[in-house]
Amino acid sequence: MTGHPTLLSAAGIGKRFGGxxxxxxxxxxxxxxxxxxxxxxxxxxxxxxFNVLTGIYEPDDGSFxxxxxxxxxxxxxxxxxxxxxxxxxxxxxxxxxxxxxxxxVGRHVRTKAGVWGAIxxxxxxxxxxxxxxxxAHELLEYVGVASRANDLAKNLPYxxxxxxxxxxxxxxxxxxLALDEPAAGMNATETASLEALxxxxxRDGTTILLIEHDMKLVMGVCDRVLVLDYGKRxxxxxxxxxxxxxxxxxxxxxxxxxxxxxxx
Amino acid sequence: xHPILDLRxxxxxxxxxxxxxxxxxxxxxxxxxGIGTFWVRITNLAILFCLLALGLNIVVGFAGLLDLGYIAFxxxxxxxxxxLASPHFDIHLPFWIILPIGAAVACLFGxxxxxxxLKLRGDYLAIVTLGFGEIIRIFMNNLSQPVNITNGPQGIxxxxxxxxxxxxxxxxxxxAGLTFTGxxxxxxxxxxxxxxxxxxxxxxxxxxxxxxxxxxxxxxxxARAMGINTRNxxxxxxxxxxxxGGISGGMFSAIQGFISPESFILVESxxxxxxxxxxxxxxxxxxxIGAVLLSxxxxxxxxTVEPAQKAIFGRMILDPEVIRMLLFGLALVLMMxxxxxxxxxxxxxxxxxxxxxxxx
Numbered sequence: 047m048t049g050h051p052t053l054l055s056a057a058g059i060g061k062r063f064g065g066x067x068x069x070x071x072x073x074x075x076x077x078x079x080x081x082x083x084x085x086x087x088x089x090x091x092x093x094x095x096f097n098v099l100t101g102i103y104e105p106d107d108g109s110f111x112x113x114x115x116x117x118x119x120x121x122x123x124x125x126x127x128x129x130x131x132x133x134x135x136x137x138x139x140x141x142x143x144x145x146x147x148x149x150x151v152g153r154h155v156r157t158k159a160g161v162w163g164a165i166x167x168x169x170x171x172x173x174x175x176x177x178x179x180x181x182a183h184e185l186l187e188y189v190g191v192a193s194r195a196n197d198l199a200k201n202l203p204y205x206x207x208x209x210x211x212x213x214x215x216x217x218x219x220x221x222x223l224a225l226d227e228p229a230a231g232m233n234a235t236e237t238a239s240l241e242a243l244x245x246x247x248x249r250d251g252t253t254i255l256l257i258e259h260d261m262k263l264v265m266g267v268c269d270r271v272l273v274l275d276y277g278k279r280x281x282x283x284x285x286x287x288x289x290x291x292x293x294x295x296x297x298x299x300x301x302x303x304x305x306x307x308x309x310x
Numbered sequence: 311x312h313p314i315l316d317l318r319x320x321x322x323x324x325x326x327x328x329x330x331x332x333x334x335x336x337x338x339x340x341x342x343x344g345i346g347t348f349w350v351r352i353t354n355l356a357i358l359f360c361l362l363a364l365g366l367n368i369v370v371g372f373a374g375l376l377d378l379g380y381i382a383f384x385x386x387x388x389x390x391x392x393x394l395a396s397p398h399f400d401i402h403l404p405f406w407i408i409l410p411i412g413a414a415v416a417c418l419f420g421x422x423x424x425x426x427x428l429k430l431r432g433d434y435l436a437i438v439t440l441g442f443g444e445i446i447r448i449f450m451n452n453l454s455q456p457v458n459i460t461n462g463p464q465g466i467x468x469x470x471x472x473x474x475x476x477x478x479x480x481x482x483x484x485x486a487g488l489t490f491t492g493x494x495x496x497x498x499x500x501x502x503x504x505x506x507x508x509x510x511x512x513x514x515x516x517x518x519x520x521x522x523x524x525x526x527x528x529x530x531x532x533a534r535a536m537g538i539n540t541r542n543x544x545x546x547x548x549x550x551x552x553x554x555g556g557i558s559g560g561m562f563s564a565i566q567g568f569i570s571p572e573s574f575i576l577v578e579s580x581x582x583x584x585x586x587x588x589x590x591x592x593x594x595x596x597x598x599i600g601a602v603l604l605s606x607x608x609x610x611x612x613x614t615v616e617p618a619q620k621a622i623f624g625r626m627i628l629d630p631e632v633i634r635m636l637l638f639g640l641a642l643v644l645m646m647x648x649x650x651x652x653x654x655x656x657x658x659x660x661x662x663x664x665x666x667x668x669x670x
Contacts, residue, residue: 100535126537134535140528143521151525155537157518161546164517165510171517178518218537 053078053113053253054099054130054222060107061091061098061277068094069277071108076222081244081254083268083285085261087297091277092257093135096226099255100132101125113221127155131220133211135227135257141200145191145210148199149182152217185213189243205236212243216252223247224255229263241266265289273297335501339494350493354565356605357500358558363585363601364507364594365554370583371592372520373547374527376436378579379423379443383552385450385574386419387412387559389460392569395470398461405472409560416556417549419446424548428541431530443579450571465570472499472564479564496565503561507554511594514550523547524592588645590652599653607641608634 055075061068069091076082084092098105101122110117112128120128131152140148157178163171186192189209194202199210208228215223225244229237237260244267248254258264264271264285271288273281275297281288288294342349366380390412394403423442427435454462471480471492479499480492514520522543525533534540563569581604589600615630645652 102531102535121539122531122534123537123539126535132535134532138529138532138535140525140532142528143524147521147524151521151533151538152536154518154522154525159518161514161519161550164514164519167513175517214536 051077052111054255055111056099056108057111058108059095059098059105059110061094061103062106067277069098069105069274072274072277072279074272074279074282076253076255079248079251079253080269081248081256081267083264083271084255084257084274085259085264085271086274086280089276090274090297092274093226094277095274096132096224096257099125100130100224123155126218126220129219129221130224131215131218131222132224133208133215133226133228135230137207137211139199139207139211139214142198144196144198145202145206146179146182146186146195148210149185149213149217150178152185152214153178153181155218182213182217185216186210188216188246189213190239205232208232208236208240209243212247216247220252222253222255224257226257227259228256229258229260232260237263261289339497340488343491343494347491347493350491350497352606352609354493354496354500356602357497357504358562358565359582359585359605360504360598360601361500361507361558361561362555362582363589363597364511365551365558366582367511367551367586367592367594367597368514368523368554369547369551370586371597372515372523372527373544374523375544375547376432376439377548377551378436378440378576378583379446380439380551380555380582381574381576381579382423382443382446383416383419383555384559384562384578385446385571386416386552387556388563388569388573389450389466389559390415390556391560391563392466392469393459395564396466397468398466402470404474405470405560405564409557412560413553413556416559417553420548420550420552420555421545423552424545428544440576440579443574443576447571447574447576450574460571463571465568465572467568469563469567469569471567472496480567493565496561500561503557508594508598515592515594519543519546527592584642588642588652590654593652593654596652596654603653608638611637 052075055073057073059072060070072091072095074082084095086092094103097103099110099117101117101120101124104119112130115128117125117128140151143151157174159171159174163174183192183195186195189212191202191206191210191213194206199207202210212223212225212228215225228244229240232240241263244254244256256264256268268285270283271281271285272279273288273291273294275293280293280297281291283291338353339350342353362380362384365383366377369375369377369380391405391408393399394401394408394411395405396402423439427438430438450460451463453460454464460466471478473479479495482489482491483495484490515524522533522538525536525538526540526543530540562573566573582601585600585604586597587600588604589598590596611634612630615628615633616626619626619628
């Protein structure tokens, strides 16, 4: 954090799948410490943008600059090491590992013990293991899953699984936490507590990139919002302004409805 | 630490139990020799299969990579030992030099198999590894010309036993009034190696590396996104599993004194995989139990089916070999129906229950 206001900037990101242009010239910047929303109708390219950012796909055009360094041609695990952690739209926990072990896996990228350490169990490895376990329990406490620390991830209730995925991502000590529809399928109470969690993550210094369909949540937590439609950026700015943007309304409601609204 | 190895926090009763098991294992070869020396040999082979199953468990149980050609690494280890300690090339290196070489060569082959199959999973990986196992066997069968390296289907004989100075593992010897036959000496050596390998397996599982393997097994995409270098971790699993196979192969070579490609056919790979699956994939103790069962039960049947039939029907109705395979197949089908997770449920699930009982 060198006082540089920009954490992540994307310049002209494009991605094609065969004949389908999933993303076209997407530009945006995320500042340190903000919660940045990414919205758009289904199929707008939000998750593709996530996958391009986190190294699952390589962009066909454009580039990302993260924390002052270009993110080019990095593998997903290298992106994680640079400080971007993500969750998945359809939960991807390690189903047959316990909750705490899921989070412990997240510490992998910040720890070093190798095969010899594992076999010899020298003092340094033991200390590292203790640190991993302690941090994992802290994070479970933080997201509110501590009571089920030793349950297998697959046996946790849905809301807990979503939170556990966030804890696992936080375990990699990310500078940017990228959440792909964390509130999907949650009821109002669960969404409210998720909102509180997002606020406290930001308060503790982690920048958040949030894909979300729940507009109430987006409007409640996001400082700024990027709107995608058919792979293109159609609006960007503070949430309240974007909400009134005619292009956004037309993307969500269909062109005619938007025109009628204007006429009315 | 794994509860079984955690001696500091054990109540006295458990310590006594552990001591009893240790004494039983130490006395076992004398008891078996009483029944027949071949039972000690069978036990030795069973321990070798335990070692193999534990090595395969790293690949299949921990990292979730289905490997149907595992016996190839056993073959590599066995041939490395045979070539470096037999009249075939007239090289006679001591075993403590060859075994590490065998492990290293097998490890290299493990990486060789791993590298091109990194993107494959499940059935596809199984087919490629199966092919790899066959390739190795066919090489062993045919590398007798133009330069005779493996001696082809005749195999290599007169392989040196383990020797330390004048102490020869294959010769009968009387120490302190007790007679130790060759197989008995190997038994103690194998037991020692088995304990070490079990400890390594347990420690690996409960470590940063073990968790990374399990993460890959559960969800490779998520594992990668969490910063795990899946390529390196999978290669590591293949290489580690292979080197255990290589060490067991070298010991097999020395104990048998003769090897040929016949010993490394596909059925052997499937047998080792069955041991892992039967015992409980990913559970170290389960895998040991699976290996012991699948090694002993067929042998016990071999010696009981015939007398049993004679006693009941007065004559042989079914060939022992036929009944053996029949019962074996039946046992596997029943297992898959009633305990699909193996004899011992996954270690993780057990850990979960334990900690809950302790009220943590």
